[in-house]
Amino acid sequence: EVQLVESGGGVVQWGGSMRLSCTISGFRFDDYAMHWVRQAPGKGLEWVSLITGDGRDTFYEDSVKGRFTISRDNSKNSLYLQMNSLRTEDTAIYYCGKDLRYTRSTYSETFEMWGQGTMVTVSS
Amino acid sequence: QSALTQPPSASGSPGQSVTISCTGTSSDVGGYNYVSWYQHHPGKAPKLIIYEVNKRPSGVPDRFSGSKSGNTASLTVSGLQAEDEADYYCRSYADSNNLGVFGTGTKVTVL
Numbered sequence: 524e525v526q527l528v529e530s531g532g533g534v535v536q537w538g539g540s541m542r543l544s545c546t547i548s549g550f551r552f553d554d555y556a557m558h559w560v561r562q563a564p565g566k567g568l569e570w571v572s573l574i575t576g577d578g579r580d581t582f583y584e585d586s587v588k589g590r591f592t593i594s595r596d597n598s599k600n601s602l603y604l605q606m607n608s609l610r611t612e613d614t615a616i617y618y619c620g621k622d623l624r625y626t627r628s629t630y631s632e633t634f635e636m637w638g639q640g641t642m643v644t645v646s647s
Numbered sequence: 648q649s650a651l652t653q654p655p656s657a658s659g660s661p662g663q664s665v666t667i668s669c670t671g672t673s674s675d676v677g678g679y680n681y682v683s684w685y686q687h688h689p690g691k692a693p694k695l696i697i698y699e700v701n702k703r704p705s706g707v708p709d710r711f712s713g714s715k716s717g718n719t720a721s722l723t724v725s726g727l728q729a730e731d732e733a734d735y736y737c738r739s740y741a742d743s744n745n746l747g748v749f750g751t752g753t754k755v756t757v758l
Contacts, residue, residue, distance in 0.1 A: 527692075567650070567736065567749060567750070567751055567752040568685070568687075568693070568736050568738075568749045568752070569749065570746065570747065570749065573746070582746060618692070618693065623683075623695070623698060631681070631740075632681055632683070632738060632739065632740040632741075632746060632747030633681070633683045633695065633698050633699075633738070633747075634683075634685070634693075634695060634738075635695055635698075635704070636692075636695070637692040637693045637694070637695075638692055639690075639691060639692045640692070
């Protein structure tokens with residue numbers, strides 16, 4: 524059974540840092556790109572970042588570029604999101620998502636599986 | 648990249664059908680057959696229910712179907728059941744960012 528479990532959320536002050544983790548099981552982790560998607564309170568889904576299966580390429584939504592860093596440790600079946608210089612508008616539930624496409628070096632726009640999310644609250 | 652446009656809400660009685668639209672442009676929905684739909688019950692993991700416009704992942708009931716005409720994609724839920732009450736989001740590949748864009752989301756209520 525495919526499972527994605529996020530952790531690391533909580534309350535952090537404006538300007539602070541937080542590291543989210545996503546641990547997976549049930550599939551060969553390094554064969555798939557992975558994504559982070561967030562949902563602010565009362566808002567819709569927003570894609571945040573992705574990393575290819577081989578870890579060589581990363582992409583970010585414009586508002587988080589230079590502040591967030593996505594990474595993965597394929598030996599630990601784990602995905603990470605390091606968030607620095609946090610703003611109140613980063614307050615959201617953060618979901619990790621498994622890409623649909625079976626490919627180590629590229630990605631798609633479709634998320635086959637998601638975790639249940641971890642809440643990040645940035646206080647002012 | 649602007650979000651795809653979905654109606655904020657839709658509703659139907661049990662057993663009826665409801666159709667949700669997802670309108671974009673020729674640079675996303677209209678130009679590519681990479682439209683997906685997600686069902687999201689608040690507090691739970693979102694679930695992929697349609698990909699590549701009209702394909703269903705294994706385990707998704709055939710009550711869920713997708714289609715596309717021009718710049719608008721649609722999700723139809725037939726034979727509405729109480730458990731279909733959820734938020735639904737479309738997503739499309741977008742050549743403006745070579746990634747994708749989400750729809751604004753539609754809350755489906757089963758009356």
